[in-house]
Amino acid sequence: MSNVNFEDLGLSSATMQALQQMGFTQASPIQAQAIPHLLEGKDVIGQAQTGTGKTAAFGIPLAERIDPANKAIQALVLCPTRELAVQVNTELKKILQFHPKLNTLAIYGGESIDKQFKALKRGVQIIVGTPGRVQDHLNRGTIKLDNLQMLVLDEADEMLDMGFREDIESILTHAPQGIQTIFFSATMPKPILELTKKYQQDPVLVKMEMKELTVERIEQIYYEVRRSDKFDLLQVVIELHQLNMMLVFCNTKRMCDELVEKLQAAGLGAEALHGDLSQAQRDRVMAKFRNGTSNILVATDVAARGIDVKGVDAVINYDLPQETEQYVHRIGRTGRAGTTGQAFTFVDKRERGKLKDIERYTKATVNRHELPSSGEILKMKHQKIVEDMRQTLENENLEAYNHILEALYQEGYDYTQIAAAFAQKLLAKNEARIKDLKLEKPSEGRSNGRERNNDRSNGRNNERSGGAARGKGNSNFIPDGDVARLFFNLGKKAKVSPADFLGAITGETGLPGRKVGDIDIYDKFTFVDVPAEDAQKIIQIMSRRKIKGKSVNVELADN
Missing domain, CATH: 3.30.70.330 (RRM (RNA recognition motif) domain)
Structure with missing residues (x-):
């Protein structure tokens, strides 16, 4: 199915009003395929990457099928991380904004369980939670699934990779027989197929073809670089491509902390996001990133699950991801909502094979760029300054600054000298840092x-x-x-x-x-x-x- 408008799906006026408010008119491919089956009450297996609109693919049927007169829990959405649970819950609230009697609640570790007790007592029909915290509530008797109608596993493969299979199966045993189950997963490994066989009834498979993966609008670039030169290269990429807001992915929490320390020492606004942070710390980090106080978020894959920030103009794979599928999850954080984005990947010579696997999986070419010299970086930066000044001269009112020029002119300096002094003041700090960068092409020799x-x-x-x-x-x-x-x-x-x-x-x-x-x-x-x-x-x-x-x-x- 393609070019399907939401108004063609027979949705209620309340849901249509919410979608219009959100600016949605045409269903994405995964939404167009999944929503009709879910509205009919069928079990569904959805294979889709991040950034494809899968939250709305199951969120819209939730809004349509839940009974607002019944205050009991009727839908449960399981997510692998706190961040994703919060994001999904926020998206569901938008879809439900004109369904005043339908309530949703996110429950996850790191938040006061007493606060969750109080919210549950008020009555909610939809729970969005992490498996561990949902199991905790089931053990305490504060959540009962007797009236459950729909159960969604979001990012099912990630939950199994994180060791949640036993919790998931325990939760499924608390649910009534014959409920509608929806499994969304980026990949379909054997453990996922085992779960579907055990807990789903004649499920319909809806799948985004590889050609539909959301990487076409993202410019993908890689640099081959020695490990010891990665930090210098990161600074070069930021300068060369004039990056403003970026996500940098590392494979370990320790590497995140070390990289942030280096970036901050270099005068760059960076913060780390990983599993050792408390929920309050995570919230503070994300708030600083969203409001621009920091413009570089250095994260691990697990911690970044569920974060959705507008305006990310680049994703940088400081470490190549361990799993091929994870590459798509990472770069999908840029180029969202129809905009273009950039993805930069740092590769050492031993990782060339893994990069080829990524290209085969995404059916896209990751273009190699040669390491630039400091002279090339400075030349491009000067060109960018000229363009920025031209735009300012053509579009801005500069009268308020004329007195500065006049004061210097009266002292005997001509306007060319004054302009050059301003350019030097603007560029000197960056030029000194750029000249200090020394990047060398990795050797082609044998392993050590x-x-x-x-x-x-x-x-x-x-x-x-x-x-x-x-x-x-x-x-x-x-x-x-x-x-x-x-x-x-x-x-x-x-x-x-x-x-x-x-x-x-x-x-x-x-x-x-x-x-x-x-x-x-x-x-x-x-x-x-x-x-x-x-x-x-x-x-x-x-x-x-x-x-x-x-x-x-x-x-x-x-x-």
């Missing part, structure tokens, strides 16, 4: 000795593993330093898999998947190889967490 030594070390580990269930965090596992082996007190008898450990560790600690090495599962325990520098952090965090609902004890393995 440390990488070869690690390959041999991994080979010895493989030989020692015996009859354990084997798994890899990443087939290209190359740590930045020494490797530590962690001992977990769960094994085969607990029915855990390598994917369970990988999802739990990466989801809870922010460690990228490529930094998780061998995962050897025995009957009653498991060994996991990780970078030695991250071992203590993983032990500290994971010792307070569960894997497949079971508490774990984590410690360094005895060599």
Whole structure:
């Protein structure tokens, strides 16, 4: 279906009024496909990326099918992160703005549960929440799903990657039989298909074809750069492309903090967004980014789920994402609502294959740009200043500033000298920083000795593993330093898999998947190889967490 107007879908006047207020007239491809089936009460599997309008794809049917006279919970939307839950809830409120008797509530960790108790007592028909907090309310009896009619899993693949499968299944067991279920997911891995088979009845698959992925309006550029030069390159990209508001993605929380510290030291307004921040801290960071107090948001993938900020003119992949699909999620933060955007990706020579995978997946070309010299940057910046001044001379009233020129002219300076002095004042600070930048093209030589030594070390580990269930965090596992082996007190008898450990560790600690090495599962325990520098952090965090609902004890393995 294409070129479908909302007025052709037979929606109520209240919903149509809300859509008009929001400026929506034509349904996006995923909306045009999904809404008719959902209005008929069918179960739906929707495969769509971020930025495609999938919230409205299930939000509009929620508004149409829920009984306003019944104050009980009739719809439940599960989201992987607090940010996404807040965003979805905000979008639903807009759709429901002319349905005065329909109420929605976001519930998530990091917010006072007492506040949520009070809101629930007032009566809400739609709950938008994270799996952990929804399960908490179910355990307390403060949420009852006896009247549930519709259940939505938004970003289902991300929830499973973060280890929420057990919570999701527990929640589904609390729901009545035969309810309408809607699963939206960017990808369709085996665990998603298993859930649909178990909990959906003859679901309709609606899918955006690859050619419809929202990357056509985004200019995609990559630079091949050594890791040690990435920070200098980031400053160059900001200057060269005159970026104002940007999202920078890193794969770890530590890298986010380190990068923000460097950016702030360079006089740039940057803030970090990652899983170690409290909800109040996250709200403050996002408020500063939205109001322009800071113009660079450095985030991890999990923390960035659900953030929706207008006017982001570029996304920068400081680290190449671990999963191919994540690339689309990232760059979809720019070029929204029909506008154009830019995406810059920093790649070292070992990541060329992964970049090719991204191009195959998106069916788009990521154009290589050569590293510019400081002279080239300054030349372009001067050209930009000339253009800006021309625009100012043609469009602005400058009479209020004439007295400054006259005072200097009376002292014997001619107007050319005065203008040059203003240009020097405007450019001097940036020029000094640009001249200090030294970028070198990555060498094409062989991998270093440390990488070869690690390959041999991994080979010895493989030989020692015996009859354990084997798994890899990443087939290209190359740590930045020494490797530590962690001992977990769960094994085969607990029915855990390598994917369970990988999802739990990466989801809870922010460690990228490529930094998780061998995962050897025995009957009653498991060994996991990780970078030695991250071992203590993983032990500290994971010792307070569960894997497949079971508490774990984590410690360094005895060599």
